[in-house]
Amino acid sequence: xxxxxxxxxxxxxxxxxxxxxxxxxxxxxxxxxxxxxxxxxxxxxxxxxxxxxxxxxxxxxxxxxxxxxxxxxxxxxxxxxxxxxxxxxxxxxxxxxxxxxxxxxxxxxxxxxxxxxxxxxxxxxxxxxxxxxxxxxxxxxxxxxxxxxxxxxxxxxxxxxxxxxxxxxxxxxxxxxxxxxxxxxxxxxxxxxxxxxxxxxxxxxxxxxxxxxxxxxxxxxxxxxxxxxxxxxxxxxxxxxxxxxxxxxxxxxxxxxxxxxxxxxxxxxxxxxxxxxxxxxxxxxxxxxxxxxxxxxxxxxxxxxxxxxxxxxxxxxxxxxxxxxxxxxxxxxxxxxxxxxxxxxxxxxxxxxxxxxxxxxxxxxxxxxxxxxxxxxxxxxxxxxxxxxxxxxxxxxxxxxxxxxxxxxxxxxxxxxxxxxxxxxxxxxxxxxxxxxxxxxxxxxxxxxxxxxxxxxxxxxxxxxxxxxxxxx
Amino acid sequence: xxxxxxxxxxxxxxxxxxxxxxxxxxxxxxxxxxxxxxxxxxxxxxxxxxxxxxxxxxxxxxxxxxxxxxxxxxxxxxxxxxxxxxxxxxxxxxxxxxxxxxxxxxxxxxxxxxxxxxxxxxxxxxxxxxxxxxxxxxxxxxxxxxxxxxxxxxxxxxxxxxxxxxxxxxxxxxxxxxxxxxxxxxxxxxxxxxxxxxxxxxxxxxxxxxxxxxxxxxxxxxxxxxxxxxxxxxxxxxxxxxxxxxxxxxxxxxxxxxxxxxxxxxxxxxxxxxxxxxxxxxxxxxxxxxxxxxxxxxxxxxxxxxxxxxxxxxxxxxxxxxxxxxxxxxxxxxxxxxxxxxxxxxxxxxxxxxxxxxxxxxxxxxxxxxxxxxxxxxxxxxxxxxxxxxxxxxxxxxxxxxxxxxxxxxxxxxxxxxxxxxxxxxxxxxxxxxxxxxxxxxxxxxxxxxxxxxxxxxxxxxxxxxxxxxxxx
Numbered sequence: 016x017x018x019x020x021x022x023x024x025x026x027x028x029x030x031x032x033x034x035x036x037x038x039x040x041x042x043x044x045x046x047x048x049x050x051x052x053x054x055x056x057x058x059x060x061x062x063x064x065x066x067x068x069x070x071x072x073x074x075x076x077x078x079x080x081x082x083x084x085x086x087x088x089x090x091x092x093x094x095x096x097x098x099x100x101x102x103x104x105x106x107x108x109x110x111x112x113x114x115x116x117x118x119x120x121x122x123x124x125x126x127x128x129x130x131x132x133x134x135x136x137x138x139x140x141x142x143x144x145x146x147x148x149x150x151x152x153x154x155x156x157x158x159x160x161x162x163x164x165x166x167x168x169x170x171x172x173x174x175x176x177x178x179x180x181x182x183x184x185x186x187x188x189x190x191x192x193x194x195x196x197x198x199x200x201x202x203x204x205x206x207x208x209x210x211x212x213x214x215x216x217x218x219x220x221x222x223x224x225x226x227x228x229x230x231x232x233x234x235x236x237x238x239x240x241x242x243x244x245x246x247x248x249x250x251x252x253x254x255x256x257x258x259x260x261x262x263x264x265x266x267x268x269x270x271x272x273x274x275x276x277x278x279x280x281x282x283x284x285x286x287x288x289x290x291x292x293x294x295x296x297x298x299x300x301x302x303x304x305x306x307x308x309x310x311x312x313x314x315x316x317x318x319x320x321x322x323x324x325x326x327x328x329x330x331x332x333x334x335x336x337x338x339x340x341x342x343x344x345x346x347x348x349x350x351x352x353x354x355x356x357x358x359x360x361x362x363x364x365x366x367x368x369x370x371x372x373x374x375x376x377x378x379x380x381x382x383x384x385x386x387x388x389x390x391x392x393x394x395x396x397x398x399x400x401x402x403x404x405x406x407x408x409x410x411x412x413x414x415x416x417x418x419x420x421x422x423x424x425x426x427x428x429x430x431x432x433x434x435x436x437x438x439x440x441x442x443x444x445x446x447x448x449x450x451x452x453x454x455x456x457x458x459x460x461x462x463x464x465x466x467x468x469x470x471x472x473x474x475x476x477x478x479x480x481x482x483x484x485x486x487x488x
Numbered sequence: 489x490x491x492x493x494x495x496x497x498x499x500x501x502x503x504x505x506x507x508x509x510x511x512x513x514x515x516x517x518x519x520x521x522x523x524x525x526x527x528x529x530x531x532x533x534x535x536x537x538x539x540x541x542x543x544x545x546x547x548x549x550x551x552x553x554x555x556x557x558x559x560x561x562x563x564x565x566x567x568x569x570x571x572x573x574x575x576x577x578x579x580x581x582x583x584x585x586x587x588x589x590x591x592x593x594x595x596x597x598x599x600x601x602x603x604x605x606x607x608x609x610x611x612x613x614x615x616x617x618x619x620x621x622x623x624x625x626x627x628x629x630x631x632x633x634x635x636x637x638x639x640x641x642x643x644x645x646x647x648x649x650x651x652x653x654x655x656x657x658x659x660x661x662x663x664x665x666x667x668x669x670x671x672x673x674x675x676x677x678x679x680x681x682x683x684x685x686x687x688x689x690x691x692x693x694x695x696x697x698x699x700x701x702x703x704x705x706x707x708x709x710x711x712x713x714x715x716x717x718x719x720x721x722x723x724x725x726x727x728x729x730x731x732x733x734x735x736x737x738x739x740x741x742x743x744x745x746x747x748x749x750x751x752x753x754x755x756x757x758x759x760x761x762x763x764x765x766x767x768x769x770x771x772x773x774x775x776x777x778x779x780x781x782x783x784x785x786x787x788x789x790x791x792x793x794x795x796x797x798x799x800x801x802x803x804x805x806x807x808x809x810x811x812x813x814x815x816x817x818x819x820x821x822x823x824x825x826x827x828x829x830x831x832x833x834x835x836x837x838x839x840x841x842x843x844x845x846x847x848x849x850x851x852x853x854x855x856x857x858x859x860x861x862x863x864x865x866x867x868x869x870x871x872x873x874x875x876x877x878x879x880x881x882x883x884x885x886x887x888x889x890x891x892x893x894x895x896x897x898x899x900x901x902x903x904x905x906x907x908x909x910x911x912x913x914x915x916x917x918x919x920x921x922x923x924x925x926x927x928x929x930x931x932x933x934x935x936x937x938x939x940x941x942x943x944x945x946x947x948x949x950x951x952x953x954x955x956x957x958x959x960x961x
Binding site: 043096101102103104105107108109110130132135136138140143144147148151156157158159160161162163194195196198199202206207208209210224227228231275277279307315319320321322323330332333336339340342343344345346347348349350351352355 | 575576577578580581603605613624629630633671675679680681697748750788793794795806813818819820821822824
């Protein structure tokens with residue numbers, strides 16, 4: 016024993032317990048090893064200037080714990096190590112940034128406006144089956160089921176490259192990577208581009224799946240309208256959650272800003288295939304194919320999100336880095352689904368399905384906007400999207416959409432409150448209505464119910480404002 | 489213009505060019521804005537103590553670049569901003585740690601020992617088709633193709649939980665997460681557990697897909713035999729690359745060490761279903777179901793790696809954090825493949841296929857070890873695995889497996905040189921032979937060729953050692 020224990024006579028913990036704890040630490044740390052002899056009680060008492068009974072009490076405690084054993088006439092020896100603490104997971108884990116907690120009740124009978132997803136009852140199941148069977152009988156099944164390339168299933172990659180060329184969204188220095196949905200594209204982009212503290216410009220409110228990824232990377236999120244950033248991730252078409260479309264002049268200004276500030280500009284373009292009205296606007300990539308912008312697309316909002324297939328088009332050095340990180344992250348995306356999706360697309364079934372989805376989406380959006388006008392309380396505002404699966408409602412000042420969710424769910428309707436999407440600006444009285452997954456009649460009924468809940472709360476609030484404040488203290 | 493340009497008369501760059509560059513910077517930075525008037529040449533010459541022709545030359549250059557315009561009698565005005573630099577991707581990108589570069593020639597006629605994968609010619613394609621068709625006609629297709637849960641397709645998750653219970657690898661406080669293969673399990677574990685600088689214990693040599701993930705997380709890799717670590721990731725069964733099995737006593741010692749040092753112990757157990765000889769040994773989880781160890785398993789080494797399906801079993805708080813990070817990373821794994829794999833497993837087809845794979849693997853391993861004994865040069869050593877898809881060859885001192893790869897590939901055989909797997913110890917004269925993907929006759933022929941290449945190099949080297957050194961200078 017090289018070092019004497021440091022004891023604190025002023026501590027409320029008795030000295031014999033302090034001494035025991037000190038030995039315990041040394042044994043746990045391996046500074047005292049099994050078989051090693053402890054000083055005799057008399058000797059240690061002298062060294063520490065303590066009463067010998069204090070030392071004896073400490074040794075007894077250590078013996079009770081099975082850490083030392085006393086041998087008559089020979090002294091006390093270290094007998095074993097203390098049982099380890101169970102792993103303290105709360106301190107071991109890097110948890111993703113705390114999300115705004117929403118307590119969504121899963122009730123199949125309810126009307127859900129909570130998820131931005133296409134309606135599964137419109138999935139062309141027979142066309143999917145046919146595409147599947149064509150892949151099963153293609154004669155390529157063994158290589159499809161074998162390990163593949165991190166860049167994606169080459170025939171699908173070639174198909175998407177050709178499509179991109181036709182749509183003028185493949186710049187001369189661009190390449191393409193297939194990802195497990197748009198979410199993985201965003202995640203990989205964060206991993207290769209975002210350094211801690213980097214300023215990343217986004218819309219406010221923004222898709223929480225993007226916000227949380229960026230917070231995991233310790234980025235500093237700023238509204239894209241409020242100044243320079245190293246990276247910008249924007250959704251100019253039917254943004255989630257607002258449903259808004261960025262006008263052409265603003266697209267050009269964003270592009271010009273990006274050019275001047277050497278901002279890496281990323282367009283998250285997963286909704287553009289779902290335009291119900293108005294003219295398509297050019298993507299950043301079409302406006303400036305040589306400017307090094309990046310475009311993310313996905314099949315998930317028009318067909319089969321359960322397959323998790325998206326892709327990224329961007330400058331070759333970026334795509335190379337993304338592919339390397341994709342390989343680290345999961346080697347590659349599921350090849351069977353890539354092969355089936357290729358058949359679904361090149362057979363023309365995807366285009367037919369997309370036309371159905373646009374028709375259905377238009378009806379649903381119309382139903383949603385009609386119902387909003389009829390049922391939301393006076394003083395409410397909402398966006399009027401030209402496409403996509405979501406619109407954004409701002410209730411009269413003072414109402415709290417998160418609080419009202421509980422009541423709404425009891426009445427059978429769910430949605431996501433605005434705070435989930437918040438970046439800088441508070442969004443207490445806002446909410447997202449995802450109308451894509453509900454039938455028109457359900458949408459009307461659901462918004463009617465929400466209107467009733469919100470109007471009642473609005474009345475209560477007005478009442479409260481009119482009543483004089485009674486102060487009891 | 490608030491600040492005068494700082495010019496350096498001692499610089500080799502002429503003063504008019506320095507002046508031009510200074511204005512260019514101010515215009516690019518927006519300190520001089522479009523329409524702003526520049527000082528008259530005479531005035532600026534006076535202020536800077538320069539000849540007026542120097543100022544005129546600078547202004548001419550700026551005019552040539554389109555940055556200013558001169559109006560007779562009114563002076564020179566800023567006309568526009570300089571064209572931005574193209575994005576400098578090399579400085580923008582966080583590239584994953586540099587891997588040891590291997591130039592593998594893709595030659596379908598060649599014998600490849602380079603990839604640790606199951607043989608695709610043994611894939612039970614008809615059984616896969618049948619499983620697929622059962623899912624297609626199950627009546628659940630629309631919900632399978634819809635967005636799913638980050639934890640995994642619930643019926644598959646329940647099946648795997650039940651299996652784990654039966655195999656006594658589900659501790660009382662454990663949960664299970666489905667991942668896109670073992671690679672994603674390792675990646676997610678890194679994201680939730682590894683902080684920069686953390687000591688992570690691994691085998692040396694080690695699977696590069698693990699090494700590179702850990703290096704991306706700025707972990708400090710150490711050999712698990714060389715002391716304490718916060719996290720240990722080990723493959724006790726048929727380790728990649730060595731093929732070795734950790735003896736029971738060593739497993740117990742590792743577990744004891746982990747307990748004493750509060751090390752998070754992770755068992756990467758993707759090969760254990762491929763045991764060809766000897767008795768199965770208990771996993772860390774079976775040895776200590778309550779110790780908080782984590783177990784990674786995968787379908788990829790026995791069936792259909794192209795589907796990317798693995799899973800993690802571990803303490804509930806860890807699985808919760810992994811699930812949250814999985815959701816950020818790709819929302820969830822492909823549900824159609826999960827549903828097909830579930831049918832493939834619960835129908836008994838997986839077990840039948842596994843039996844075939846074990847038979848085939850045993851024949852291949854035997855062929856590989858026989859050929860090694862017959863053809864590798866004297867002084868070579870190699871491991872004798874009891875299962876898995878790989879074994880490890882150490883050539884006589886002085887031979888360089890990376891250098892010899894080029895020659896071997898010209899002769900039609902590829903492998904991965906040892907340096908790819910290196911942690912601390914140099915592995916110049918080692919290589920991994922992945923025998924799983926080649927037929928027994930190919931294995932014999934491939935190792936015969938390697939033996940010839942290596943023996944020739946060994947002879948040349950011995951010759952060189954015998955010859956006296958001739959020094960020319």
